[in-house]
Amino acid sequence: MQVVVELFGIARARAGVARTTAVGDCLGDVLADLAAQFPPLAESCIAGRTLRPGFLANLGGQRFVTAPDTPLADGDTVLLLPLDAGG
Amino acid sequence: MISARTVPATSPSQQRTTDSIHLMNSSLPGYHGCLLRIDLTTGVSGQVALDETLLRSTIGGSGLGVELLLRAGAAECDPLSSDASIAFVFSPLVGSPLTTSAKFAVVSKSPLTGRINDSLASSGFALAGKKTGHDALVLTGRAPRLSILVIDEGGVRLESAEAYRGLSTRETERRLRENLGSEFQTATVGLAGERQVLFATISHDGRHAGRGGSGAVLGSKNIKAIAVRGSVRPHWAEPAALVELARKFSEKSFGPATAKYRELGTASNLLTFNRLHVLPTRNFQQGSFAGAEAISPEQISVARERTRSSCMACTIGCEHLYGLQNGTGSVRLEYENLFALGPLCGIDDPEVILAASRLCDDLGLDTISAGGTIAFAMECVERGLLDEPWLKFGDGASLLRSLDLIATGDRLGQLLAQGSRRMAHAIGHDSIDFAPQVKGLEIPGYDPRGLQTMALGFAVGSRGADHNRSGAYEVDFSTAVDRCNVGPESAHLAVETEDKAALMDSLILCKFLRGVFTDFFSESAEILRLVTGWEVTANELRQTAGRIVTNKKRFNIRAGWTPDEDTLPPRMLRQALPDDPRAALSKESLGGLIRAYNLARGWSAEGWI
Numbered sequence: 001m002q003v004v005v006e007l008f009g010i011a012r013a014r015a016g017v018a019r020t021t022a023v024g025d026c027l028g029d030v031l032a033d034l035a036a037q038f039p040p041l042a043e044s045c046i047a048g049r050t051l052r053p054g055f056l057a058n059l060g061g062q063r064f065v066t067a068p069d070t071p072l073a074d075g076d077t078v079l080l081l082p083l084d085a086g087g
Numbered sequence: 088m089i090s091a092r093t094v095p096a097t098s099p100s101q102q103r104t105t106d107s108i109h110l111m112n113s114s115l116p117g118y119h120g121c122l123l124r125i126d127l128t129t130g131v132s133g134q135v136a137l138d139e140t141l142l143r144s145t146i147g148g149s150g151l152g153v154e155l156l157l158r159a160g161a162a163e164c165d166p167l168s169s170d171a172s173i174a175f176v177f178s179p180l181v182g183s184p185l186t187t188s189a190k191f192a193v194v195s196k197s198p199l200t201g202r203i204n205d206s207l208a209s210s211g212f213a214l215a216g217k218k219t220g221h222d223a224l225v226l227t228g229r230a231p232r233l234s235i236l237v238i239d240e241g242g243v244r245l246e247s248a249e250a251y252r253g254l255s256t257r258e259t260e261r262r263l264r265e266n267l268g269s270e271f272q273t274a275t276v277g278l279a280g281e282r283q284v285l286f287a288t289i290s291h292d293g294r295h296a297g298r299g300g301s302g303a304v305l306g307s308k309n310i311k312a313i314a315v316r317g318s319v320r321p322h323w324a325e326p327a328a329l330v331e332l333a334r335k336f337s338e339k340s341f342g343p344a345t346a347k348y349r350e351l352g353t354a355s356n357l358l359t360f361n362r363l364h365v366l367p368t369r370n371f372q373q374g375s376f377a378g379a380e381a382i383s384p385e386q387i388s389v390a391r392e393r394t395r396s397s398c399m400a401c402t403i404g405c406e407h408l409y410g411l412q413n414g415t416g417s418v419r420l421e422y423e424n425l426f427a428l429g430p431l432c433g434i435d436d437p438e439v440i441l442a443a444s445r446l447c448d449d450l451g452l453d454t455i456s457a458g459g460t461i462a463f464a465m466e467c468v469e470r471g472l473l474d475e476p477w478l479k480f481g482d483g484a485s486l487l488r489s490l491d492l493i494a495t496g497d498r499l500g501q502l503l504a505q506g507s508r509r510m511a512h513a514i515g516h517d518s519i520d521f522a523p524q525v526k527g528l529e530i531p532g533y534d535p536r537g538l539q540t541m542a543l544g545f546a547v548g549s550r551g552a553d554h555n556r557s558g559a560y561e562v563d564f565s566t567a568v569d570r571c572n573v574g575p576e577s578a579h580l581a582v583e584t585e586d587k588a589a590l591m592d593s594l595i596l597c598k599f600l601r602g603v604f605t606d607f608f609s610e611s612a613e614i615l616r617l618v619t620g621w622e623v624t625a626n627e628l629r630q631t632a633g634r635i636v637t638n639k640k641r642f643n644i645r646a647g648w649t650p651d652e653d654t655l656p657p658r659m660l661r662q663a664l665p666d667d668p669r670a671a672l673s674k675e676s677l678g679g680l681i682r683a684y685n686l687a688r689g690w691s692a693e694g695w696i
């Protein structure tokens with residue numbers, strides 16, 4: 001499966017891009033692919049197939065997810081966000 | 088217990104004075120064990136002892152301030168009358184080596200909401216104020232003319248502020264330090280405070296005790312500024328262990344939990360909120376803004392110099408300042424001023440937003456209430472309810488002119504200066520339906536329809552719609568709830584975030600430190616134990632936090648609170664967000680959340696304590 005990934009805040013700053021694509025059947029696969037594509041992103045946001053503390057994923061702007069086995073479908077959009085939304 | 092006496096004026100500019108302050112000796116670590124009460128009408132000041140039971144049950148900051156105001160009968164007073172009290176309250180942690188602890192709370196009845204108002208700010212004022220030998224400074228009465236209140240080792244005196252009349256907050260601070268000496272720390276009001284704009288701030292070191300109009304309260308007392316200097320430090324119960332713990336917290340504050348604040352600042356929320364359609368746009372008529380990319384900090388910093396700064400005694404340093412392109416200096420940009428002076432008013436020109444932020448800083452205006460009230464007026468013009476055709480969404484000149492009018496006060500300015508709720512009552516035609524406020528306080532940058540635990544936090548908030556007293560957006564930004572379809576089970580999560588905020592505001596630590604704690608209540612208990620020597624437990628602090636929230640409710644009930652004011656603007660309970668139809672709330676769904684919250688607090692279902 002190929003999914004669209006949109007990055008925000010620190011995740012965007014580390015990856016150096018606002019939007020990219022990644023492959024995988026579940027969130028853990030996609031995170032692992034992103035970590036391979038963007039090593040600086042892995043250092044601060046991704047540990048293996050999971051998100052590091054302080055980060056969240058969101059499916060299509062709707063549902064927040066963190067579980068690596070969350071299934072994804074072809075064409076899904078995954079948002080990578082800092083957990084701390086406050087200002 | 089009064090220990091200072093008045094003596095006659097000694098010079099024309101020095102109106103009243105007291106003898107030097109005879110300090111009480113506190114055996115209680117972390118505290119001085121007394122407050123300084125100043126009656127500005129009579130010029131009499133004196134110390135009042137604060138006993139250990141009171142301090143342990145309220146800690147300091149907001150908790151202590153609310154209790155002091157309750158005891159002073161402030162809930163029943165007109166907040167702008169001479170009878171009203173305003174308290175500047177420190178905490179046992181002020182002056183300690185703990186990062187972000189140089190903070191104080193300004194507590195009064197809000198002239199904007201008629202309810203409790205506790206505003207927090209960081210600066211050297213907290214350190215110097217506590218070093219005067221007091222845990223709080225409480226002002227009542229009204230000075231006979233515009234004055235500077237000076238508190239130092241020599242005592243308490245009022246000096247004429249004629250030379251400072253009309254000056255910006257920045258210029259007032261600069262001249263005060265020049266005239267009094269750089270060891271003085273100041274809290275000042277701008278023109279907005281002098282004119283008693285109901286959302287005027289109190290400023291110090293460029294930071295503001297921002298919400299609810301504490302600047303108007305100080306202005307109503309004829310006080311342009313307070314200048315403090317002192318050298319008295321309380322001792323700590325376990326100084327070596329406290330220094331070690333503080334070192335660990337400072338180390339952690341450089342870690343990933345605060346990276347967002349350090350590297351990007353809070354303004355980086357903008358694009359996230361825009362993507363999730365919860366960025367209040369054009370007076371909450373939309374949840375996303377076409378110009379969001381153009382005003383994002385990522386974009387603003389391309390063509391402007393960006394520097395970082397921090398509050399006094401802070402190792403995080405979340406402040407990001409952007410240079411104005413006309414070369415007239417730099418401006419602190421946070422998410423709240425960015426959203427309120429940007430998308431909320433339909434403005435997509437970064438230079439206008441920066442200039443408007445600077446103007447609010449100088450005049451001493453709360454940016455959220457200023458932006459919210461102007462956006463409301465823009466919608467009134469659009470709907471033909473207000474005959475000011477120049478006042479349009481997206482027009483930068485309109486925004487800047489409106490801000491000037493608020494402080495300088497022509498007819499429209501006087502209307503705007505009262506905030507959106509009073510303005511709606513004056514305009515009529517059911518415009519209250521879309522006035523962006525709760526209890527009179529303008530709503531911060533989180534559309535409640537798409538963040539429904541936050542909606543609950545806004546509705547029940549003791550000082551109105553407020554993201555600092557309820558951190559319920561944290562619940563919405565998690566896997567715990569569906570943010571667009573929150574049920575009563577989220578009520579206890581809202582209670583938990585509100586309790587944490589109440590404790591942080593009483594200890595007083597910066598909210599941006601919250602990610603650094605692993606077990607907030609236990610670690611807070613350890614901090615307090617090392618400072619005060621009290622064998623406090625996490626459980627005791629949970630109870631203290633809950634009691635502080637209930638005390639705020641007690642204040643509001645005495646001030647006239649009724650259950651029907653715990654709500655949101657009617658339009659938000661009728662219309663879903665156009666850009667996300669899932670983001671819909673109804674009177675019934677919000678009512679269910681509020682009932683669950685009240686019961687979770689141990690109050691009646693309606694919210695009576």
Ligand code: SF4
Pocket residue numbers: 187209348396397398401402403404405406597598599600
């Ligand atoms: S994190 Fe920011 S707001 Fe908090 S104390 Fe530090 S500089 Fe001030």
